[in-house]
Amino acid sequence: MAEATSQSFFAKIAPFVRPLRLQLLIALALTGVISVVMMIPPLLTRSMINDVIVAGQSERLPAIIILFVVTGILSVAASFFQLMTMAYVGQAFVMRVRCAVYQHMLRLSMGFFSRESTGKLVNRLMGDSSVLQQMVTGTSLQIFSDLICAVFAITATFFINWRLAIPLYLLVFIFALNYQIKIDKLRRLTRGQRSAEDRVASGVQNRLSANLTVKTYGAEARENRVFQGQSALSLDLARESQVATANFSLNTGLLRDLGYVFIFFIGCALVLEGTANYGDVTAFLYYAMLLLWPAVRFSQLAQQLQDVKISADRLFEILDEQPQVVSRPGAITPPRVRGDVTLEGVTFAYVPDKPVLKGIDLQVKAGETVALVGPTGCGKTTILSLLMRLYDVTGGSLRVDGTDVRDYELGNLRRHYGIVLQEPLLFTVSIAENIRYGRQSATLKQVEFAARIAEIHKEILELPRGYDSVVGDRDVQLSVGQKQRLAIARAILADPAILIMDEATSALDTNSERAIQVALDRFLTGRTAFIVAHRLSTIRNADKIVLLDGGRIVECGNHDTLVAMPGGRYRQLYETHAGAGMISDEG
Numbered sequence: 001m002a003e004a005t006s007q008s009f010f011a012k013i014a015p016f017v018r019p020l021r022l023q024l025l026i027a028l029a030l031t032g033v034i035s036v037v038m039m040i041p042p043l044l045t046r047s048m049i050n051d052v053i054v055a056g057q058s059e060r061l062p063a064i065i066i067l068f069v070v071t072g073i074l075s076v077a078a079s080f081f082q083l084m085t086m087a088y089v090g091q092a093f094v095m096r097v098r099c100a101v102y103q104h105m106l107r108l109s110m111g112f113f114s115r116e117s118t119g120k121l122v123n124r125l126m127g128d129s130s131v132l133q134q135m136v137t138g139t140s141l142q143i144f145s146d147l148i149c150a151v152f153a154i155t156a157t158f159f160i161n162w163r164l165a166i167p168l169y170l171l172v173f174i175f176a177l178n179y180q181i182k183i184d185k186l187r188r189l190t191r192g193q194r195s196a197e198d199r200v201a202s203g204v205q206n207r208l209s210a211n212l213t214v215k216t217y218g219a220e221a222r223e224n225r226v227f228q229g230q231s232a233l234s235l236d237l238a239r240e241s242q243v244a245t246a247n248f249s250l251n252t253g254l255l256r257d258l259g260y261v262f263i264f265f266i267g268c269a270l271v272l273e274g275t276a277n278y279g280d281v282t283a284f285l286y287y288a289m290l291l292l293w294p295a296v297r298f299s300q301l302a303q304q305l306q307d308v309k310i311s312a313d314r315l316f317e318i319l320d321e322q323p324q325v326v327s328r329p330g331a332i333t334p335p336r337v338r339g340d341v342t343l344e345g346v347t348f349a350y351v352p353d354k355p356v357l358k359g360i361d362l363q364v365k366a367g368e369t370v371a372l373v374g375p376t377g378c379g380k381t382t383i384l385s386l387l388m389r390l391y392d393v394t395g396g397s398l399r400v401d402g403t404d405v406r407d408y409e410l411g412n413l414r415r416h417y418g419i420v421l422q423e424p425l426l427f428t429v430s431i432a433e434n435i436r437y438g439r440q441s442a443t444l445k446q447v448e449f450a451a452r453i454a455e456i457h458k459e460i461l462e463l464p465r466g467y468d469s470v471v472g473d474r475d476v477q478l479s480v481g482q483k484q485r486l487a488i489a490r491a492i493l494a495d496p497a498i499l500i501m502d503e504a505t506s507a508l509d510t511n512s513e514r515a516i517q518v519a520l521d522r523f524l525t526g527r528t529a530f531i532v533a534h535r536l537s538t539i540r541n542a543d544k545i546v547l548l549d550g551g552r553i554v555e556c557g558n559h560d561t562l563v564a565m566p567g568g569r570y571r572q573l574y575e576t577h578a579g580a581g582m583i584s585d586e587g
Contacts, residue, residue, distance in 0.1 A: 012312070012316050012319075013132075013312065016093055016096045016097050016100070017093065019092075019096070020089050020092055020093060023085055023088060023089050023092075024089055026085055027082050027085040027086050027089060028144055030078045030079075030081055030082040030085065031082060031144050031148075032144075032148055033074070033078045034075055034078045034079055034082065035144075035148035035149050035152070036148065036152070037071050037074050037075045037078070038075070038149065038290070039149070039152045039153075039156070039287075039290070040067070040071050041068065041071065041286070042156075042282075042283040042286035042287055042290075043283065044064050044067055044068055044071075045279070045282055045283060045286065046160075046279040046280065046282060046283035047060065047064060047279070048061075048064055048279075049277075049278050049279035049282055050277060050278070050279035050280075051279075052064070054277070054278065054279070090133045091133075093132075093133060094129050094130060094132070094133040097129045097132060097315065098125060098126070098129045100319065101124075101125055101129065101315055101318055101319060102125060104318060104319050104321075105121065105125075105318060107323050108321055108323050109323045109324040109325045109390070109391070110325075110385070110390045110391060111324055111350075111391065112321055112323075112324075114350075119198075119201040119203070119204055120198045120199075120201060121318070122201065123197065123198055123201040124198075124314050124315060124318065127197075127311075128194075128311035128312075128314050128315050129311070129315060131307050131308060131311040132308055132311045132312055132315065149290045149291070150290075150291055152287075152290075153287040153288070153290045153291040154169070154291065156283075156287050157284055157287050157288065157291070160280050160283055160284045160287070161267075161270065161276050161280055161281075161284055163266075163270065163275070164263060164266060164267055164270065164276070164281075164284050164288075167259075167262065167263060167266060168259075168263055168288055168291065171255065171259040171262075171263075171292070172291065172292075174255060174259075175252065175255060175292075178248075178251055178252060178255065179248075179252075182244070182247075182248045182251075185244055186241070186244055186245060186248065187309070187310070189237065189240055189241040189244055190241055190307060190310055191310050192237050192241075193234065193237040193238050193241050194307075194310055194311075194314065196230070196233055196234035196237050196238075197234055199230055199234075200227075200230045200231055200234050203226065203227060203230055204227065256292045256293075259292060260285070260288065260289065260292065263284075263285065263288055264285060267281035267284060267285065268281070324391075324392070325389055325390070325391065325392055325410065326410065327408075327409045327410040327411075328406060328407060331407060331408055331409040331410070331412075332403065332407060332408055332409065332412075333408070333409045333412040334401075334408075334412070336416065336497055337400055337401045337416045337497045337498070338366040338401050338497065339364075339366035339367065339400075339401070339497045339498050339527060339528030340364065340365055340366045340399075340400065340401050340402065340528075341362075341363075341364040341387065341398075341399070341400055341498070341528060341530075342362070342363050342364070342397075342398070342399040342402070343360045343361060343362040343363075343383070343396070343397075343398050344361055344396055344397050344398075344399070345359050345360075345361060345395065345396030345397070346359070346360040346361075346383075346386065346393050346395070346396040346397070346398055347359060347360075347393065347394045347395035347396055348379075348382060348386060348391065348393055348394045348395075349394050350391075355394070355551060356377075356379050356382050356551050357379045357382055357383070357386075357551045357552075358550070358551040358552050359396070359552065360379075360383065360396070360551075360552070360553060361553070362546060362553065362556070364528060364530075364544065365528075366401075366497075366526075366528055367525070367526050367527060367528060368528060368529075368543040368544060369524060369528075369529040369531065369541070369542045369543050369544075370528075370529065370530050370531065370542060370543065370544045370545075370546060371531045371532075371533060371538065371539045371542035371544070371545045371546065372384075372530065372531070372532045372546050372548060373532075373533075373534070373539060373545060373546070373547050373548070373570075373573075374547055374548035374549050374554075375549060378548040378549050378550065378551065379548050379551045380502075380532045380548060381502060381532065383530075383548075384419075384500050384502060384530055384532065386398055386405075387405070387417075387498070387500065387530065388413075388414060388417055388419070388500065389405050389406070389408075389410060389413060389414070392406060400413070400416075400498075415438075415494075416496060416497045416498055417496050417497075417498050417499075417500055418438065418490075418491035418492070418494045418495075418496030418498070418499045418500065419491060419499075419500045419501075419502075420484070420487045420488050420490075420491045420499075420500070420501045420502070421487070421502050421503075422502050422503035424480070424483035424484045424486065424487040425487070426471045426472075426478075426483055426486060426487070427471065428470065428471055428472045429470060429471065430465075430467065430468050430469060430470050430471075431460055431463070431466075431467050431468070431469050431470075431471060431476075431486065432444065432447050432467040432468065434471055434486055434490060435447045435450055435451060435467075435486060435489045435490050435493055436490075436493060437490055438490055438491070438493065438494030439493050439494050439495065442493055444467065446493060447467065447489075447493060448467070449493075450489040450490070450492040450493035451486075451489045453488075453489065453492050453520070453522075453523055454485040454486070454488040454489035454492060455485055456482060456485040456486060456488075456489055459482060463476055464476070471486075488520075492523055496527065497527060497528065498527065498528045498529070498530070499524065499527055499528070499529040499530070500529075500530050500531075501529065501530070501531045501532070501533070502532045503532055503533060503534070517538065517541075521541070536574070539559070540559040541559075542558070542559070543558060544556060544557065544558060545557060545558060545559060545562055545570060547562075547569055547570050547573075549569070554569050555568060555569055555570050559574075562574075
């Protein structure tokens with residue numbers, strides 16, 4: 001199982017490493033050179049003792065000194081080029097991983113984002129990818145170097161003195177056994193620590209995004225206690241993980257020191273017996289350290305290796321996630337749709353066996369404006385989500401221009417929509433870029449035209465840099481109503497065949513809402529519109545008013561028709577709330 005897991009791990013990272021294989025091979029070759037050069041000094045020391053000092057062959061001394069100098073220079077030069085190469089490889093690798101994960105996340109369906117918090121995903125995208133970088137830079141090179149040193153040291157020690165080699169190999173086996181005993185605990189503690197860090201990141205993201213609510217209710221102290229509690233749990237898990245790592249490292253260090261002393265005294269005994277000479281024992285002890293130090297380093301790398309493995313697992317959990325909403329093979333891509341929309345027996349459930357929509361039948365002709373009203377949770381926003389194919393219907397069919405939305409190419413389908421949500425979503429770029437987000441080729445005149453329709457043009461010109469002002473800058477603090485009008489301008493500029501507005505004018509005052517409504521009436525000519533609203537002024541002008549309750553259509557018709565129905569639900573709502581000009585969700 002472990003072997004299969006390792007193979008799966010390396011198979012998954014291979015596509016990211018493959019484009020960098022030439023640079024990585026150069027770095028590994030330089031690492032091999034460095035490792036081999038490190039093996040030469042013990043042999044030179046052995047020759048110095050046996051040949052120069054003991055045998056008195058002083059003519060060999062200049063050559064030995066030159067070789068010492070050459071190996072030092074060669075080692076430094078190879079190390080420099082190795083570091084330069086791996087710096088490039090590491091940065092290129094982490095960029096490829098991040099781009100792949102981010103691109104894949106953008107393709108995932110809304111169901112995925114409803115399960116995973118933004119803070120958790122950001123923590124994985126930025127943090128885990130950096131940890132994974134260690135594997136193709138420092139960690140991989142260190143392991144490769146240690147393997148070369150270990151192979152060379154095992155071979156050299158056997159030929160120098162096989163009697164001393166036997167206890168050395170036994171010590172290496174004990175190192176491996178110690179690692180096998182400790183590694184499962186290290187892996188479990190590391191995974192727990194990383195999960196705790198995810199929870200902290202998710203909590204921070206959630207509370208900072210809801211900062212207004214926190215301040216409104218004076219909950220700063222409570223939220224600070226929650227953060228401290230989550231951080232303390234993460235700290236406890238981190239401390240426990242570090243204690244386990246330190247325990248493993250100390251055990252390994254103790255084995256190394258005791259083993260070295262043991263081998264040293266055996267070597268001395270062999271010298272006294274005359275079965276070994278000083279140069280052989282000195283070189284053997286040097287090679288023994290080159291064999292034992294990798295074992296010690298490996299214990300230090302064990303935590304890093306677990307971090308790398310867990311980070312890779314967490315990233316590949318995202319990459320292995322498959323989008324639930326995808327384009328079918330041979331999907332059609334019309335240049336523009338008319339806007340006829342048909343819902344026939346549509347059912348939908350976010351959670352199995354808990355339907356949100358229960359047999360919705362609705363016919364909307366191109367150019368009609370449809371207002372969806374009803375209590376919270378009745379399915380208004382769900383219908384809009386299905387229309388844009390953020391989710392697929394559970395049962396029945398939803399057709400645009402007579403074609404099931406599942407038969408359209410997904411990106412092409414969504415390009416026919418313009419959307420304005422209750423909470424305006426703007427990016428930290430210029431106002432002009434925000435407006436032309438759905439139509440990148442739009443000229444500044446077209447951007448200004450859309451802003452005029454959305455009643456925001458004059459206010460943009462009053463900003464320090466006009467349309468070049470960056471949303472979120474210190475000098476550009478927009479009100480909620482201004483942000484909403486920018487979102488409306490963005491939807492208008494996209495020139496959609498179908499416009500979707502979910503409480504789009506809820507943050508506007510009555511005068512602004514009335515001005516925008518007049519402009520939108522002109523803009524919506526020939527376009528289909530779905531509007532979720534509570535203001536009667538918006539609802540009563542719709543061609544169709546669809547009253548939903550419990551996932552079903554209760555009533556459907558225009559304002560005059562529904563008001564004329566004796567005992568009708570919409571009539572009751574209208575008579576109850578007409579004075580306020582607003583239909584309550586609880587109505």
